[in-house]
Amino acid sequence: PHYLSRLEPLTLLSAIATHTKRLGLVGTLTTSYNAPYNVARRFASLDHISHGRAGWNVVTSGDAGTAGNYGLDEHYDYDTRYGRASEHVKLVQALWDSYEPDALPRDRATAQFLDPEKLHALHHRGEHFSVAGPLNIERPPQGAPVIFQAGDSDQGRDLGAEIGEGIFTHAGSLQSAKAFYGDIKGRAVSKYGRRPEDLVILPGIGVVIGDTDDEAADLEQHYR
Numbered sequence: 001p002h003y004l005s006r007l008e009p010l011t012l013l014s015a016i017a018t019h020t021k022r023l024g025l026v027g028t029l030t031t032s033y034n035a036p037y038n039v040a041r042r043f044a045s046l047d048h049i050s051h052g053r054a055g056w057n058v059v060t061s062g063d064a065g066t067a068g069n070y071g072l073d074e075h076y077d078y079d080t081r082y083g084r085a086s087e088h089v090k091l092v093q094a095l096w097d098s099y100e101p102d103a104l105p106r107d108r109a110t111a112q113f114l115d116p117e118k119l120h121a122l123h124h125r126g127e128h129f130s131v132a133g134p135l136n137i138e139r140p141p142q143g144a145p146v147i148f149q150a151g152d153s154d155q156g157r158d159l160g161a162e163i164g165e166g167i168f169t170h171a172g173s174l175q176s177a178k179a180f181y182g183d184i185k186g187r188a189v190s191k192y193g194r195r196p197e198d199l200v201i202l203p204g205i206g207v208v209i210g211d212t213d214d215e216a217a218d219l220e221q222h223y224r
Contacts, residue, residue, distance in 0.1 A: 010042045017050035026055035026148055026166075031088035032081055033061065033070045036131055039088070040095035043145045044137040052141035056092075057148040058163065060085050060156075082155040084128045089147065089163045091131055094122055096144045098134030152180075161187035161199070170204040177203050 009027035017025055025046060029039055039056070047054035060081040067075040076084065103118035122133030149160040150168035160167050161184050171177035181201050188194040208223070210216030 010046055013046055013054075014049050017046065017053065020053075023053065024055055024146070025050055025053050026057050026146070028057040028059055030059050030061040030066075031085040032076055033066065034088075036088050036091040036129055037095065037133075037135070040092040040135055041137055043092070044096060044135065044140045047140035047142055047145050048137070054140070054142070055146035055148055055166070057150065057168070058085060058089055058159070059150070060159075078153070078155055080128075082159050085159055086162060087126050087128050091122070091124060091126075091129055093144055093147075094124070095131070095133055095135040096140055098122075099139040101139060101143070104138055157184055158187060158191065160184055161194070162192045164199055167199055167201050168204065169201060 009029070013025040013027050016023070027043075027046070029042075031039075043054050043056050061075065064075040067073065075081075098120055100118035100120075103115050105112050105115060107113075119134055122131050124131045124133070146165050147163055148166040148168060149156070149164035151157060151159055152169070164184075167184055169177070169180055171180055184199060184201065185196045188199055189196060208216045208220040210219055
């Protein structure tokens with residue numbers, strides 16, 4: 001059922017935002033089949049609606065069949081996917097920075113709504129994208145929604161080390177979890193000049209609850 005009725009994430013999270021106050025709202029959007037301007041606009045909107053609780057889980061799409069829905073015969077190869085992703089995320093972040101924090105004084109006394117010197121266009125022409133800017137939504141409450149990433153390939157780890165603030169992962173053992181942690185942090189420092197504390201690693205676990213250990217073990221076996 002999960003794959004047969006999948007709601008569009010930003011629409012769903014906007015609805016959840018109106019019924020919650022403390023939950024972070026992280027939606028997954030692919031850099032392979034979305035334009036940076038639209039992604040920036042949608043997450044800026046969610047950040048305003050939620051009063052600063054939006055996050056973007058960056059993916060490049062692993063399902064080759066997706067290409068046929070976007071006018072392509074084949075999915076992008078690995079190097080192209082991750083090259084696009086790196087440029088895409090930096091563009092989205094630059095669009096969020098279109099407005100400096102004090103770009104909208106809204107000063108009734110001087111009748112000044114906008115300080116035009118604090119609104120910035122991009123005029124970007126890169127390998128994969130061309131974006132003029134600026135974004136048509138004022139600066140998000142967070143300044144920039146939080147960037148999450150979960151790739152585990154070599155290119156995926158590089159992307160996470162470059163742009164990720166929260167890294168989703170799953171490891172089968174404590175040893176492999178430590179190895180992943182050390183690898184991602186090491187890449188962030190050595191390849192991209194970031195600090196180890198710039199990235200938070202979020203390992204996933206599965207929890208089965210029962211009144212006793214035996215009951216929990218039986219439930220785990222049943223659901224597997």
